[in-house]
Amino acid sequence: MLAVSFEELRSPLRFLQSTLSGFRPPDWLQQYQCWWEKEGQDISDLTDRSGTPWLRMFDLSGGRVDEILYSPDYWRMLKQGYQTGLIWRVAEENREFPCGLFPAALGIYVTSFYDPGLACPYTVSLSTFVPLSKYGDRELQERFLPRLLQKEKDVWQGATWMTEIKGGSDLGATVETIARPAGKQWLLTGDKYFASNAGAELAVVAARPEGAAPNVRGLALFLVPRFRQNGQLNYTIRRLKDKIATRSVPTGEIELRESEAWLLGRAEDGIYLILEVLNVSRVANSVGSVALAQRAMADAASFAQQRMVFGKPLIEQPLMRHQFDDRLRQLRAASNLAWRSVELLNQAWQEKPPYSERFHLFRLVAHLAKYWTAELAAQTAKWAMEVHGGLGTLQEYRAERWLREAMILAIWEGPAHRQILDGLEVMERKHAHRLLFQSLAATVDASSLRQMEEKVEQHLALSREDKEAGAEALFSELAAFTADALLQSEETSARSSR
Ligand SMILES: Cc1cc2nc3c(=O)[nH]c(=O)nc-3n(C[C@H](O)[C@H](O)[C@H](O)COP(=O)(O)OP(=O)(O)OC[C@H]3O[C@@H](n4cnc5c(N)ncnc54)[C@H](O)[C@@H]3O)c2cc1C
Known part of the structure; x- marks a missing residue:
């Protein structure tokens, strides 16, 4: 039997309420979801089909402006999330959610249920806010933070x-x-090939200070505004x-030409700062992937309830019913894994290198969650299209859109290989798997935990070649194991609170 009703499946907030015990959606989030139901979904559908942003490079007198043009409805849709507080709420003392980044994650969940791509601008704005608030000096923070945290329409994007x-x-x-030093500032020259939210007022950018090592240790993180101090374009x-x-989302190619920039943190810590930025986005991607999988399932359920096959609704056919039950359980387990990564991020995001064990545990769970939820989103979207049969391949049904969107969630912020290999590294170097198993000890029986731990330890003892070659089977088993353990824990606490 389904533990979650189809009605719950059709609402992101009701689903979260039924899967995360103790969660009560605040009013502002409920209003945000209502807005999507009433207005946002239609704007999003139209944007996907025919309203994608375009670039106007020159003004009428031939001057370079590089302005990205959108339909007015698109702006309304985008600004709705900023005004609702997906970003500004993280910086407010908040009685509902004392742990800062949670409001952003909730808003990203709701957004992704209706438009997984639109979660990107909020995510990268959050991922710009985080290093600026941690590593920017007072002058930089006073200058730029209030712009990112505006509640009004002219909020800056990251x-x-x-x-x-x-x-x-x-x-x-x-x-x-x-990056070349120029007094208190730096000048950056180079090209960025995949730059989402092109046109943003403020970006965090990876660059190599002149003369730095030609490897990962030579990278640093810089803050780059859209306009120079003299008002001219700072990047094209x-x-x-x-x-x-x-x-x-406008994803573009960015040209930096002696672009004014500020170094964030110490140059020698640059790669850590870059990874911190990526890890925030990976957690957001995990939340968004679960929302997409929920949406694909909800649409498949609506279809299967009304489609008649062999004398009864498709949903009542035993094979189909079994698939729904099975996938719903996977969805709830993946949801628990994604929200565990949010919880750990909340605990760890303010840490700076050298990190504590808590941070290493966060990193492992973030890799597991990014990997597992993105796979789930792609598999669920593919299956949801099949549930629709031939109709699923037609553009008038949203099933084909969810499959297209899912493929991007699996690739950006690092495809599966990256998550697996980085996850392997944090287990090998920081023994993060032991921290993970300790954290699951209250939920999982001791012998299953010991068996899983032995498997991981045996794998880590292999030669480098074999370790990498066979890593996916291990990582996927570990992700499923962790997600199931978290689901069991959630079910136990839900039962005891009844
Ligand atoms: C729509 C979209 C928007 C994007 N927006 C941004 C953005 O805003 N900012 C930004 O910085 N980037 C952005 N990206 C880029 C994205 O982060 C990269 O596509 C991703 O990190 C992979 O890099 P790549 O595409 O260059 O693949 P490559 O690095 O060339 O890798 C190719 C393949 O090899 C795999 N691979 C790599 N190393 C190994 C290994 N050791 N073992 C096994 N397999 C391996 C990869 O996982 C991948 O599958 C965006 C991408 C897309 C599609």
Whole structure:
């Protein structure tokens, strides 16, 4: 039997309430969801189909402006989330959620249920806020933080630009953008090849200070505003990408030419800061992936309830019913894993290097969650399309959109390989798996825990070649094990609170 009703499946907040014990959605979030139901979904559908942003590079007198143009409805949709408080609420003393980043994660969940791509601008704005608030000096913070935290329509947006033409996984080798010191500032020159939220007023950018090592240790993180101090453009946009999905987000190629920048933190800690930024986005991606999977299932359920096959509604056919039950359990387990990564991020996000054990545990769970939830989103979206049969392949049904969107969630913020290999590294170097098993000890029986731990230890003892080659089977088993354990724990606490 389904533990969650189809009505709950159709509402992001009701689903969260039924799967996360003790969660009560605040009024502002309920209003945000109502807005999506009444207005937002239609704007989003239209944007995906025919309203993607476009780039106007020159004004009428031939001056370079690099302005990204959107339909007015698109702005309304985008600004709704900022005004609701997806970003500003994280910086407010908040009685409902004393742990800062939680409001952003909740808002990203609701957004992603209706438009997974639109969660990107909020995510990268959050990922810009985090390093600025941790590493920016007072002057930088006074200058820029209030703009990112505005409650009004003219709020500034953030962006996180690391990837260059030679690739995004091996940043140590592929980042060719050079940073040259110029007094208190730096001047950056290079090209960013996948730059989402192009046109953002403020970006955090990976670059290599002149003369720094040609590897990952030589990278540093910089803050780059859209305009120079003299009011001229500080970066230009070569073109916008034509993508299969996340079509409401302008992803462009950015040209930095002696662009004014400020160093965040110490240059020698740069790679840690870059990874901190990526880890915030990975957690947001996990939350968004679960929301997408929920949405794909909800749409499949609506279809299967009304489609008649062999004399009864499709949903009542035993094989289909079994698939729904099974997938719903997977969805709830993945949801618990994603929200565990949010909880750990909340505890760890203010840490700076050298990190505590709590941070290493967070990193492992963030890799597991990014990997597992993105796989779930893609598999669920594919299955949801199949549930619709041939109709699922048609553009008038949303099933095909969820599949397109899911493929991007699996790739950006590092594809599966990156999550697996980085997860392996934090287990090998920081023994994060032992911390994970300690944290699960109250929920999982001792012998299953011991067996899983032995498997991980045996794997880590392999040669480097074998360890990497066989890593996916282990990582996937560990992710499923962790997600199931968290679900069991949630079910136990829900039962005891009844
Ligand atoms: C729509 C979209 C928006 C994006 N927005 C941004 C953005 O705003 N900012 C930004 O910085 N980046 C952005 N990216 C880039 C994204 O982060 C990269 O695509 C991603 O990190 C992978 O890098 P790559 O595409 O260069 O693949 P590559 O690094 O060339 O890797 C190719 C493949 O090899 C795999 N691989 C790499 N190393 C190994 C290994 N050791 N073992 C096994 N497999 C391996 C990768 O996982 C991948 O599957 C965006 C991408 C997309 C699609």
